[in-house]
Amino acid sequence: MREVRIYDTLQEKVVPLNPLVPPRVGMFVCGLTPYKPSHIGHARTFVFFDVVARFLRHLGYRVFYVQNSTDIDDKIIRISNEEKVDFFEVSERNFRLYLLNMEALGVRSVNLYARTTDYIPEIVTQIRQLTDKGFGYTVEGGDVFFEIAKFPKFGALSKQKVESVQPGARVEVDARKRSPEDFALWKSAKPQEPWWESPWGRGRPGWHIEDTAITVNVLGPRYDLHGGGSELRFPHHEAEIAQAESATGLSPLAALWMHAGLLNMRGEKMSKSLGNVEPLDETLRKWNPAVLRYFLLSGLYRSPLEYAGTESLQEAERSFETLAAPFRRLNELWSDLARANDQGSRGPELPKEVMTRSRATEERIIGALAEDFQLREATRQLFGWGKEVNSLLAKSEGYSTEALDVLLAPYELADQVLGFFSIDEAPGRGVPVAPSDISSLVELVLAARQRARARGDFAEADRLRADLGEAGVLVEDTPKGPKWKRKEG
Protein backbone atom coordinates (compact mmCIF):
# COMPACT_ATOMS: atom_id res chain seq x y z
CA MET A 1 0.00 0.00 0.00
CA ARG A 2 1.13 3.49 -0.78
CA GLU A 3 2.93 5.28 2.02
CA VAL A 4 1.34 8.42 3.36
CA ARG A 5 3.44 10.96 5.18
CA ILE A 6 1.85 13.30 7.69
CA TYR A 7 3.07 16.15 9.87
CA ASP A 8 2.92 15.08 13.50
CA THR A 9 2.55 17.95 15.96
CA LEU A 10 4.18 15.97 18.74
CA GLN A 11 7.36 15.10 16.82
CA GLU A 12 7.23 18.37 14.88
CA LYS A 13 8.01 16.71 11.57
CA VAL A 14 6.52 14.84 8.65
CA VAL A 15 6.52 11.12 9.39
CA PRO A 16 5.09 8.05 7.67
CA LEU A 17 1.72 6.74 8.75
CA ASN A 18 2.37 3.26 10.11
CA PRO A 19 -0.96 1.78 11.18
CA LEU A 20 -0.86 -0.41 14.29
CA VAL A 21 -2.92 -3.07 12.52
CA PRO A 22 -2.65 -2.50 8.78
CA PRO A 23 -4.65 -1.87 6.72
CA ARG A 24 -6.84 -0.54 9.49
CA VAL A 25 -6.50 3.05 10.60
CA GLY A 26 -8.15 4.19 13.80
CA MET A 27 -8.91 7.88 13.56
CA PHE A 28 -10.40 10.23 16.11
CA VAL A 29 -11.23 13.89 15.59
CA CYS A 30 -12.42 16.21 18.33
CA GLY A 31 -15.90 17.28 17.38
CA LEU A 32 -18.20 20.04 18.32
CA THR A 33 -19.75 21.40 21.47
CA PRO A 34 -23.20 21.99 20.00
CA TYR A 35 -24.26 24.88 22.20
CA LYS A 36 -25.20 26.92 19.18
CA PRO A 37 -25.28 26.44 15.40
CA SER A 38 -21.86 25.81 13.90
CA HIS A 39 -20.13 28.27 11.61
CA ILE A 40 -17.80 28.15 8.65
CA GLY A 41 -14.76 27.92 10.92
CA HIS A 42 -15.93 24.57 12.24
CA ALA A 43 -16.54 23.46 8.69
CA ARG A 44 -12.92 23.97 7.75
CA THR A 45 -11.70 21.46 10.29
CA PHE A 46 -14.29 18.82 9.53
CA VAL A 47 -14.13 19.16 5.76
CA PHE A 48 -10.38 18.75 5.96
CA PHE A 49 -10.51 15.59 8.06
CA ASP A 50 -13.15 14.28 5.69
CA VAL A 51 -10.52 14.55 2.96
CA VAL A 52 -8.04 12.72 5.17
CA ALA A 53 -10.41 9.80 5.64
CA ARG A 54 -11.46 9.78 1.99
CA PHE A 55 -7.89 9.79 0.76
CA LEU A 56 -6.72 7.02 3.07
CA ARG A 57 -9.68 4.92 2.03
CA HIS A 58 -8.96 5.63 -1.61
CA LEU A 59 -5.50 4.19 -1.09
CA GLY A 60 -6.98 1.05 0.44
CA TYR A 61 -6.69 1.78 4.15
CA ARG A 62 -9.67 0.69 6.18
CA VAL A 63 -10.35 3.80 8.18
CA PHE A 64 -12.55 3.77 11.24
CA TYR A 65 -13.29 7.42 11.90
CA VAL A 66 -14.79 8.48 15.21
CA GLN A 67 -15.88 11.98 16.10
CA ASN A 68 -17.30 13.01 19.44
CA SER A 69 -19.94 15.54 20.30
CA THR A 70 -19.71 17.28 23.66
CA ASP A 71 -23.42 17.38 24.30
CA ILE A 72 -23.12 18.51 27.91
CA ASP A 73 -21.09 21.51 29.05
CA ASP A 74 -21.37 24.86 30.81
CA LYS A 75 -22.56 26.81 27.79
CA ILE A 76 -25.19 24.24 26.91
CA ILE A 77 -26.47 24.32 30.48
CA ARG A 78 -26.51 28.10 30.48
CA ILE A 79 -28.54 28.24 27.28
CA SER A 80 -30.93 25.51 28.37
CA ASN A 81 -31.58 27.46 31.58
CA GLU A 82 -32.16 30.64 29.61
CA GLU A 83 -34.57 28.88 27.29
CA LYS A 84 -36.05 26.83 30.13
CA VAL A 85 -35.67 23.60 28.19
CA ASP A 86 -33.74 20.41 28.83
CA PHE A 87 -30.00 20.62 28.04
CA PHE A 88 -30.38 17.74 25.62
CA GLU A 89 -32.85 19.71 23.55
CA VAL A 90 -30.25 22.43 23.05
CA SER A 91 -27.37 20.14 22.19
CA GLU A 92 -29.39 17.78 20.05
CA ARG A 93 -30.99 20.57 18.03
CA ASN A 94 -27.61 22.08 17.20
CA PHE A 95 -25.99 18.74 16.62
CA ARG A 96 -28.63 17.68 14.11
CA LEU A 97 -28.25 20.95 12.29
CA TYR A 98 -24.52 20.33 12.20
CA LEU A 99 -25.04 16.90 10.68
CA LEU A 100 -27.30 18.36 7.99
CA ASN A 101 -24.70 21.00 7.18
CA MET A 102 -21.97 18.39 7.00
CA GLU A 103 -24.09 16.30 4.69
CA ALA A 104 -24.56 19.33 2.43
CA LEU A 105 -20.81 19.87 2.39
CA GLY A 106 -20.20 16.27 1.39
CA VAL A 107 -18.76 15.19 4.74
CA ARG A 108 -19.77 11.55 4.84
CA SER A 109 -16.70 9.79 6.11
CA VAL A 110 -17.40 9.59 9.84
CA ASN A 111 -18.21 6.05 11.00
CA LEU A 112 -19.30 6.93 14.49
CA TYR A 113 -20.49 10.14 16.08
CA ALA A 114 -20.16 9.58 19.82
CA ARG A 115 -22.12 11.75 22.21
CA THR A 116 -20.61 12.35 25.61
CA THR A 117 -23.80 11.50 27.47
CA ASP A 118 -23.90 8.08 25.82
CA TYR A 119 -20.58 7.23 27.49
CA ILE A 120 -21.14 8.21 31.12
CA PRO A 121 -20.41 4.68 32.48
CA GLU A 122 -17.17 4.51 30.47
CA ILE A 123 -16.23 7.97 31.69
CA VAL A 124 -16.86 7.03 35.31
CA THR A 125 -14.80 3.88 34.88
CA GLN A 126 -11.87 5.82 33.47
CA ILE A 127 -11.97 8.44 36.22
CA ARG A 128 -12.02 5.63 38.72
CA GLN A 129 -8.94 4.09 37.14
CA LEU A 130 -7.21 7.44 37.47
CA THR A 131 -8.15 7.93 41.11
CA ASP A 132 -7.20 4.32 41.92
CA LYS A 133 -3.77 4.85 40.39
CA GLY A 134 -3.31 8.12 42.21
CA PHE A 135 -3.52 10.45 39.23
CA GLY A 136 -6.89 11.83 40.22
CA TYR A 137 -7.99 13.27 43.54
CA THR A 138 -11.31 14.31 44.95
CA VAL A 139 -12.00 17.54 46.78
CA GLU A 140 -14.69 18.75 49.08
CA GLY A 141 -17.93 19.10 47.17
CA GLY A 142 -17.41 16.01 45.03
CA ASP A 143 -15.26 17.33 42.18
CA VAL A 144 -12.44 15.17 40.88
CA PHE A 145 -9.24 16.64 39.46
CA PHE A 146 -6.29 15.29 37.55
CA GLU A 147 -2.99 16.04 39.22
CA ILE A 148 -0.60 17.34 36.60
CA ALA A 149 2.41 16.87 38.85
CA LYS A 150 1.94 13.11 38.49
CA PHE A 151 2.35 13.27 34.72
CA PRO A 152 5.73 14.84 33.83
CA LYS A 153 5.12 14.62 30.09
CA PHE A 154 2.35 17.19 30.34
CA GLY A 155 3.12 19.97 27.87
CA ALA A 156 5.02 17.84 25.34
CA LEU A 157 2.47 18.38 22.59
CA SER A 158 2.21 22.13 22.90
CA LYS A 159 5.84 22.60 24.00
CA GLN A 160 4.51 24.51 26.96
CA LYS A 161 6.24 24.34 30.28
CA VAL A 162 3.68 24.04 33.02
CA GLU A 163 5.49 26.54 35.22
CA SER A 164 5.54 29.22 32.50
CA VAL A 165 1.82 29.07 31.87
CA GLN A 166 0.01 31.97 33.39
CA PRO A 167 -2.58 30.53 35.71
CA GLY A 168 -5.93 32.15 35.59
CA ALA A 169 -5.14 34.10 32.44
CA ARG A 170 -8.64 33.64 31.19
CA VAL A 171 -10.50 31.47 33.63
CA GLU A 172 -10.62 31.82 37.36
CA VAL A 173 -8.63 29.29 39.34
CA ASP A 174 -10.50 26.89 41.58
CA ALA A 175 -8.97 27.20 45.05
CA ARG A 176 -9.61 23.56 45.90
CA LYS A 177 -7.08 22.36 43.34
CA ARG A 178 -3.70 21.19 44.55
CA SER A 179 -2.13 23.10 41.72
CA PRO A 180 -3.69 25.68 39.41
CA GLU A 181 -2.86 23.59 36.36
CA ASP A 182 -4.87 20.59 37.51
CA PHE A 183 -7.97 20.03 35.42
CA ALA A 184 -11.42 18.69 36.23
CA LEU A 185 -12.31 15.07 35.53
CA TRP A 186 -15.70 15.21 37.20
CA LYS A 187 -17.72 18.27 38.17
CA SER A 188 -20.26 18.09 40.96
CA ALA A 189 -23.75 19.24 40.09
CA LYS A 190 -24.83 22.69 41.14
CA PRO A 191 -28.50 23.54 41.49
CA GLN A 192 -30.25 23.85 38.10
CA GLU A 193 -27.73 21.54 36.50
CA PRO A 194 -28.23 18.11 34.94
CA TRP A 195 -26.41 15.31 36.73
CA TRP A 196 -25.49 11.63 36.65
CA GLU A 197 -24.79 9.37 39.61
CA SER A 198 -21.17 8.55 40.31
CA PRO A 199 -18.99 7.26 43.14
CA TRP A 200 -18.28 10.93 43.92
CA GLY A 201 -21.90 11.96 43.99
CA ARG A 202 -24.11 13.57 41.43
CA GLY A 203 -22.32 15.45 38.70
CA ARG A 204 -21.10 15.46 35.13
CA PRO A 205 -17.87 14.84 33.24
CA GLY A 206 -15.12 17.42 32.82
CA TRP A 207 -14.35 18.59 29.33
CA HIS A 208 -11.42 16.32 28.49
CA ILE A 209 -12.38 12.95 29.88
CA GLU A 210 -15.10 12.13 27.35
CA ASP A 211 -12.68 11.88 24.46
CA THR A 212 -10.37 9.40 26.09
CA ALA A 213 -13.22 7.37 27.56
CA ILE A 214 -14.69 7.11 24.09
CA THR A 215 -11.48 6.32 22.23
CA VAL A 216 -10.22 3.76 24.73
CA ASN A 217 -13.52 1.92 24.36
CA VAL A 218 -14.03 2.33 20.64
CA LEU A 219 -10.53 2.48 19.17
CA GLY A 220 -8.52 0.90 21.97
CA PRO A 221 -5.85 2.27 24.29
CA ARG A 222 -3.69 3.26 21.35
CA TYR A 223 -4.69 4.30 17.86
CA ASP A 224 -3.28 5.80 14.70
CA LEU A 225 -4.53 9.30 14.08
CA HIS A 226 -5.83 12.06 16.29
CA GLY A 227 -7.11 15.25 14.71
CA GLY A 228 -8.63 18.51 15.73
CA GLY A 229 -8.45 22.26 15.42
CA SER A 230 -5.12 23.76 16.42
CA GLU A 231 -6.58 25.70 19.34
CA LEU A 232 -7.25 22.40 21.08
CA ARG A 233 -3.58 21.56 21.32
CA PHE A 234 -3.38 23.07 24.76
CA PRO A 235 -4.85 22.22 27.13
CA HIS A 236 -7.37 19.81 25.66
CA HIS A 237 -5.08 17.43 23.82
CA GLU A 238 -2.44 17.54 26.52
CA ALA A 239 -5.15 16.52 28.97
CA GLU A 240 -6.20 13.66 26.71
CA ILE A 241 -2.67 12.32 26.60
CA ALA A 242 -2.30 12.63 30.35
CA GLN A 243 -5.61 10.91 31.08
CA ALA A 244 -5.36 8.07 28.62
CA GLU A 245 -1.74 7.19 29.15
CA SER A 246 -2.11 7.36 32.92
CA ALA A 247 -5.26 5.25 32.89
CA THR A 248 -4.07 2.57 30.48
CA GLY A 249 -0.35 2.67 31.17
CA LEU A 250 0.22 2.53 27.42
CA SER A 251 1.94 5.10 25.26
CA PRO A 252 1.57 6.84 22.90
CA LEU A 253 -2.15 7.40 22.89
CA ALA A 254 -2.10 8.40 19.23
CA ALA A 255 0.72 7.73 16.80
CA LEU A 256 0.04 10.94 14.91
CA TRP A 257 -1.41 14.27 16.02
CA MET A 258 -2.81 16.38 13.23
CA HIS A 259 -3.96 19.94 13.80
CA ALA A 260 -5.96 21.91 11.27
CA GLY A 261 -5.25 25.63 11.04
CA LEU A 262 -7.97 28.01 12.06
CA LEU A 263 -10.06 30.11 9.78
CA ASN A 264 -9.31 33.74 10.57
CA MET A 265 -12.51 35.68 10.50
CA ARG A 266 -12.09 39.19 9.17
CA GLY A 267 -14.43 42.10 9.49
CA GLU A 268 -16.64 43.10 12.36
CA LYS A 269 -19.59 41.19 11.01
CA MET A 270 -17.74 38.03 11.84
CA SER A 271 -15.91 38.99 14.96
CA LYS A 272 -15.58 35.90 17.06
CA SER A 273 -15.43 37.84 20.30
CA LEU A 274 -18.72 39.50 19.44
CA GLY A 275 -20.11 36.06 18.85
CA ASN A 276 -21.92 37.08 15.69
CA VAL A 277 -20.36 34.79 13.14
CA GLU A 278 -22.90 33.82 10.52
CA PRO A 279 -24.24 30.30 11.09
CA LEU A 280 -23.05 27.72 8.59
CA ASP A 281 -26.63 26.92 7.80
CA GLU A 282 -27.17 30.43 6.51
CA THR A 283 -23.93 30.46 4.51
CA LEU A 284 -24.99 27.22 2.87
CA ARG A 285 -28.32 28.67 1.86
CA LYS A 286 -26.58 31.50 0.04
CA TRP A 287 -23.75 29.62 -1.62
CA ASN A 288 -23.16 26.55 -3.69
CA PRO A 289 -21.78 24.07 -1.11
CA ALA A 290 -19.15 23.08 -3.64
CA VAL A 291 -17.83 26.64 -3.58
CA LEU A 292 -17.68 26.56 0.19
CA ARG A 293 -15.90 23.25 0.21
CA TYR A 294 -13.48 24.45 -2.43
CA PHE A 295 -12.71 27.56 -0.42
CA LEU A 296 -12.14 25.63 2.79
CA LEU A 297 -9.70 23.33 1.04
CA SER A 298 -7.82 26.09 -0.71
CA GLY A 299 -4.83 26.53 1.55
CA LEU A 300 -2.25 24.56 3.46
CA TYR A 301 -4.32 22.73 6.01
CA ARG A 302 -1.98 23.53 8.88
CA SER A 303 -1.88 27.27 8.22
CA PRO A 304 -4.52 29.78 9.09
CA LEU A 305 -6.77 30.80 6.23
CA GLU A 306 -8.22 34.28 5.87
CA TYR A 307 -11.97 34.49 5.59
CA ALA A 308 -13.46 37.84 4.66
CA GLY A 309 -17.01 36.69 4.18
CA THR A 310 -18.73 37.35 0.87
CA GLU A 311 -15.54 38.69 -0.67
CA SER A 312 -13.72 35.42 -0.06
CA LEU A 313 -16.57 33.29 -1.29
CA GLN A 314 -17.02 35.36 -4.42
CA GLU A 315 -13.41 34.82 -5.33
CA ALA A 316 -13.73 31.13 -4.52
CA GLU A 317 -16.82 30.95 -6.68
CA ARG A 318 -15.01 32.39 -9.69
CA SER A 319 -12.11 30.00 -9.15
CA PHE A 320 -14.40 27.06 -8.73
CA GLU A 321 -16.28 27.96 -11.90
CA THR A 322 -13.01 27.88 -13.82
CA LEU A 323 -12.13 24.57 -12.23
CA ALA A 324 -15.49 22.93 -12.76
CA ALA A 325 -16.36 24.26 -16.23
CA PRO A 326 -14.39 21.67 -18.26
CA PHE A 327 -15.65 18.89 -16.00
CA ARG A 328 -19.24 19.96 -16.54
CA ARG A 329 -18.74 20.14 -20.31
CA LEU A 330 -17.27 16.65 -20.39
CA ASN A 331 -20.23 15.35 -18.43
CA GLU A 332 -22.65 17.01 -20.80
CA LEU A 333 -20.94 15.50 -23.82
CA TRP A 334 -21.00 12.12 -22.13
CA SER A 335 -24.71 12.32 -21.36
CA ASP A 336 -25.45 13.55 -24.88
CA LEU A 337 -23.83 10.40 -26.25
CA ALA A 338 -25.59 8.22 -23.71
CA ARG A 339 -28.96 9.74 -24.59
CA ALA A 340 -28.33 9.18 -28.28
CA ASN A 341 -27.24 5.65 -27.48
CA ASP A 342 -24.05 6.38 -29.35
CA GLN A 343 -20.48 5.47 -28.40
CA GLY A 344 -19.21 8.29 -30.55
CA SER A 345 -16.81 5.92 -32.22
CA ARG A 346 -16.50 8.15 -35.27
CA GLY A 347 -15.01 10.93 -33.18
CA PRO A 348 -11.35 11.90 -33.35
CA GLU A 349 -8.72 9.75 -31.67
CA LEU A 350 -7.35 11.06 -28.44
CA PRO A 351 -3.63 11.80 -28.81
CA LYS A 352 -1.58 9.20 -26.94
CA GLU A 353 0.23 11.81 -24.88
CA VAL A 354 -3.11 13.01 -23.56
CA MET A 355 -3.73 9.58 -22.07
CA THR A 356 -0.30 9.64 -20.52
CA ARG A 357 -0.89 13.06 -19.09
CA SER A 358 -4.26 12.04 -17.70
CA ARG A 359 -2.58 9.31 -15.70
CA ALA A 360 0.30 11.59 -14.76
CA THR A 361 -2.15 14.16 -13.43
CA GLU A 362 -3.87 11.56 -11.29
CA GLU A 363 -0.51 10.43 -10.02
CA ARG A 364 0.52 13.95 -9.14
CA ILE A 365 -2.73 14.56 -7.26
CA ILE A 366 -2.17 11.41 -5.24
CA GLY A 367 1.47 12.29 -4.70
CA ALA A 368 0.59 15.75 -3.44
CA LEU A 369 -1.90 14.39 -0.94
CA ALA A 370 0.34 11.54 0.17
CA GLU A 371 2.93 14.11 1.23
CA ASP A 372 1.10 15.73 4.13
CA PHE A 373 -2.08 16.58 2.25
CA GLN A 374 -0.95 19.35 -0.05
CA LEU A 375 -4.43 20.38 -1.08
CA ARG A 376 -3.33 23.41 -3.01
CA GLU A 377 -0.96 21.39 -5.17
CA ALA A 378 -3.70 18.86 -5.86
CA THR A 379 -6.11 21.51 -7.09
CA ARG A 380 -3.33 23.19 -9.04
CA GLN A 381 -2.94 19.97 -10.98
CA LEU A 382 -6.63 20.01 -11.68
CA PHE A 383 -6.48 23.56 -13.02
CA GLY A 384 -3.70 22.50 -15.34
CA TRP A 385 -5.71 19.53 -16.51
CA GLY A 386 -8.70 21.78 -17.12
CA LYS A 387 -6.66 23.87 -19.53
CA GLU A 388 -5.71 20.77 -21.41
CA VAL A 389 -9.32 19.60 -21.59
CA ASN A 390 -10.53 23.03 -22.72
CA SER A 391 -7.97 23.11 -25.52
CA LEU A 392 -9.03 19.69 -26.73
CA LEU A 393 -12.69 20.59 -26.61
CA ALA A 394 -12.00 23.81 -28.50
CA LYS A 395 -10.74 21.66 -31.38
CA SER A 396 -13.53 19.11 -31.32
CA GLU A 397 -16.38 18.02 -29.16
CA GLY A 398 -16.99 14.75 -30.95
CA TYR A 399 -14.99 12.43 -28.73
CA SER A 400 -16.04 8.87 -27.97
CA THR A 401 -17.22 7.91 -24.50
CA GLU A 402 -13.95 6.04 -24.12
CA ALA A 403 -11.98 9.19 -24.86
CA LEU A 404 -14.22 11.22 -22.56
CA ASP A 405 -13.54 8.75 -19.78
CA VAL A 406 -9.83 9.40 -20.10
CA LEU A 407 -10.45 13.12 -19.91
CA LEU A 408 -12.76 12.68 -16.94
CA ALA A 409 -10.43 10.44 -14.95
CA PRO A 410 -8.48 13.10 -13.02
CA TYR A 411 -11.74 14.81 -12.13
CA GLU A 412 -13.28 11.59 -10.90
CA LEU A 413 -10.26 10.97 -8.71
CA ALA A 414 -10.34 14.49 -7.34
CA ASP A 415 -14.01 14.17 -6.64
CA GLN A 416 -13.58 10.97 -4.75
CA VAL A 417 -10.89 12.47 -2.55
CA LEU A 418 -11.50 16.22 -2.39
CA GLY A 419 -15.20 15.83 -3.03
CA PHE A 420 -16.33 19.16 -4.37
CA PHE A 421 -17.78 18.16 -7.72
CA SER A 422 -20.37 15.73 -6.44
CA ILE A 423 -21.93 18.43 -4.25
CA ASP A 424 -21.87 20.99 -7.06
CA GLU A 425 -25.35 22.48 -7.18
CA ALA A 426 -24.79 24.55 -10.29
CA PRO A 427 -26.78 23.39 -13.31
CA GLY A 428 -25.03 21.66 -16.16
CA ARG A 429 -24.41 18.28 -14.63
CA GLY A 430 -27.46 16.68 -16.19
CA VAL A 431 -29.60 17.34 -13.15
CA PRO A 432 -33.18 17.67 -14.40
CA VAL A 433 -34.93 20.91 -13.59
CA ALA A 434 -38.18 20.45 -11.73
CA PRO A 435 -41.32 21.29 -13.77
CA SER A 436 -42.47 23.68 -11.08
CA ASP A 437 -39.29 25.59 -11.72
CA ILE A 438 -39.04 28.82 -13.66
CA SER A 439 -37.40 27.07 -16.59
CA SER A 440 -40.41 27.09 -18.94
CA LEU A 441 -40.82 30.83 -18.48
CA VAL A 442 -37.14 31.42 -19.04
CA GLU A 443 -37.25 29.30 -22.18
CA LEU A 444 -40.18 31.38 -23.42
CA VAL A 445 -38.26 34.63 -22.99
CA LEU A 446 -35.18 33.11 -24.59
CA ALA A 447 -37.20 32.02 -27.61
CA ALA A 448 -38.49 35.56 -28.03
CA ARG A 449 -34.93 36.82 -27.74
CA GLN A 450 -33.74 34.35 -30.40
CA ARG A 451 -36.41 35.65 -32.74
CA ALA A 452 -35.27 39.21 -32.10
CA ARG A 453 -31.69 38.23 -32.81
CA ALA A 454 -32.72 36.44 -35.99
CA ARG A 455 -34.31 39.59 -37.37
CA GLY A 456 -31.32 41.66 -36.26
CA ASP A 457 -33.07 43.50 -33.45
CA PHE A 458 -30.13 43.31 -31.07
CA ALA A 459 -31.37 46.16 -28.92
CA GLU A 460 -34.43 44.11 -28.02
CA ALA A 461 -32.30 40.97 -27.56
CA ASP A 462 -29.96 42.77 -25.17
CA ARG A 463 -32.89 44.23 -23.28
CA LEU A 464 -34.37 40.78 -22.74
CA ARG A 465 -31.00 39.46 -21.59
CA ALA A 466 -30.63 42.37 -19.17
CA ASP A 467 -34.15 41.81 -17.83
CA LEU A 468 -33.44 38.16 -17.23
CA GLY A 469 -30.27 39.23 -15.46
CA GLU A 470 -32.31 41.48 -13.20
CA ALA A 471 -34.48 38.48 -12.42
CA GLY A 472 -31.41 36.46 -11.44
CA VAL A 473 -30.93 34.50 -14.65
CA LEU A 474 -27.60 34.59 -16.49
CA VAL A 475 -27.75 33.98 -20.22
CA GLU A 476 -24.88 32.79 -22.39
CA ASP A 477 -24.97 32.29 -26.14
CA THR A 478 -23.15 29.23 -27.38
CA PRO A 479 -22.83 27.63 -30.80
CA LYS A 480 -25.56 25.23 -29.69
CA GLY A 481 -27.93 28.04 -28.77
CA PRO A 482 -28.46 30.02 -25.58
CA LYS A 483 -27.80 28.55 -22.17
CA TRP A 484 -28.87 29.92 -18.86
CA LYS A 485 -28.25 29.46 -15.18
CA ARG A 486 -29.24 31.09 -11.98
CA LYS A 487 -27.04 33.60 -10.27
CA GLU A 488 -25.54 32.48 -7.01
CA GLY A 489 -24.72 34.23 -3.79
Next chain:
RNA sequence: GCCAAGGUGGCAGAAUGGUUAAUGCGACGGACUGCAGAUCCGUUUCUUGGGGGUUCGAUUCCCUCCCUUGGCUCCA
Protein backbone atom coordinates in the same frame (compact mmCIF):
# COMPACT_ATOMS: atom_id res chain seq x y z
C1' G B 1 5.02 37.42 30.36
C1' C B 2 5.23 32.28 28.20
C1' C B 3 4.12 28.61 24.01
C1' A B 4 2.82 27.94 18.84
C1' A B 5 1.90 29.34 13.75
C1' G B 6 2.67 33.14 10.35
C1' G B 7 4.52 38.07 7.52
C1' U B 8 5.75 36.40 -0.36
C1' G B 9 2.71 40.56 -6.33
C1' G B 10 -3.81 44.65 -6.22
C1' C B 11 -6.07 40.04 -3.48
C1' A B 12 -5.89 34.69 -2.05
C1' G B 13 -1.92 31.53 -1.67
C1' A B 14 2.45 27.78 -3.09
C1' A B 15 7.72 26.61 -3.53
C1' U B 16 13.16 25.58 -3.44
C1' G B 17 20.36 26.37 -0.50
C1' G B 18 21.34 27.87 -7.12
C1' U B 19 18.21 28.88 -14.39
C1' U B 20 12.79 33.79 -15.92
C1' A B 21 9.57 32.87 -7.28
C1' A B 22 3.84 28.24 -8.80
C1' U B 23 -1.39 28.32 -9.22
C1' G B 24 -6.05 30.90 -8.84
C1' C B 25 -8.71 35.70 -8.73
C1' G B 26 -8.26 40.57 -10.80
C1' A B 27 -6.43 43.94 -14.71
C1' C B 28 -4.83 44.68 -19.90
C1' G B 29 -4.37 43.16 -25.25
C1' G B 30 -5.59 39.64 -29.29
C1' A B 31 -8.78 35.53 -31.49
C1' C B 32 -13.98 34.04 -31.43
C1' U B 33 -19.11 36.64 -30.82
C1' G B 34 -24.02 41.31 -33.67
C1' C B 35 -22.56 42.55 -28.43
C1' A B 36 -21.67 40.16 -23.81
C1' G B 37 -20.23 35.54 -21.64
C1' A B 38 -17.52 31.01 -21.90
C1' U B 39 -13.04 29.32 -24.22
C1' C B 40 -8.13 29.85 -26.43
C1' C B 41 -3.44 32.82 -27.01
C1' G B 42 -0.50 36.59 -24.88
C1' U B 43 0.80 40.58 -21.30
C1' U B 44 0.93 42.65 -16.48
C1' U B 45 2.82 43.07 -10.76
C1' C B 46 6.37 40.70 -5.90
C1' U B 47 13.72 40.42 -5.05
C1' U B 48 9.88 37.28 -0.50
C1' G B 49 8.26 42.37 7.23
C1' G B 50 13.18 45.55 9.07
C1' G B 51 18.36 44.80 10.33
C1' G B 52 22.62 41.61 10.86
C1' G B 53 25.19 36.83 10.04
C1' U B 54 26.67 31.90 7.64
C1' U B 55 27.52 30.63 2.26
C1' C B 56 30.47 30.98 -4.11
C1' G B 57 25.05 31.64 -3.76
C1' A B 58 19.20 32.50 0.87
C1' U B 59 12.99 33.81 0.00
C1' U B 60 14.85 29.02 2.14
C1' C B 61 19.72 28.13 7.55
C1' C B 62 21.20 31.21 12.20
C1' C B 63 20.63 35.77 15.41
C1' U B 64 17.84 40.09 16.50
C1' C B 65 13.86 43.52 16.17
C1' C B 66 8.87 44.80 14.47
C1' C B 67 3.97 43.15 13.26
C1' U B 68 -0.37 39.58 12.80
C1' U B 69 -3.10 35.31 14.46
C1' G B 70 -4.05 31.28 17.89
C1' G B 71 -3.31 29.16 22.91
C1' C B 72 -2.24 29.92 28.37
C1' U B 73 -7.75 25.12 31.70
C1' C B 74 -14.98 27.83 27.66
C1' C B 75 -13.58 27.36 21.75
C1' A B 76 -13.08 23.36 15.17
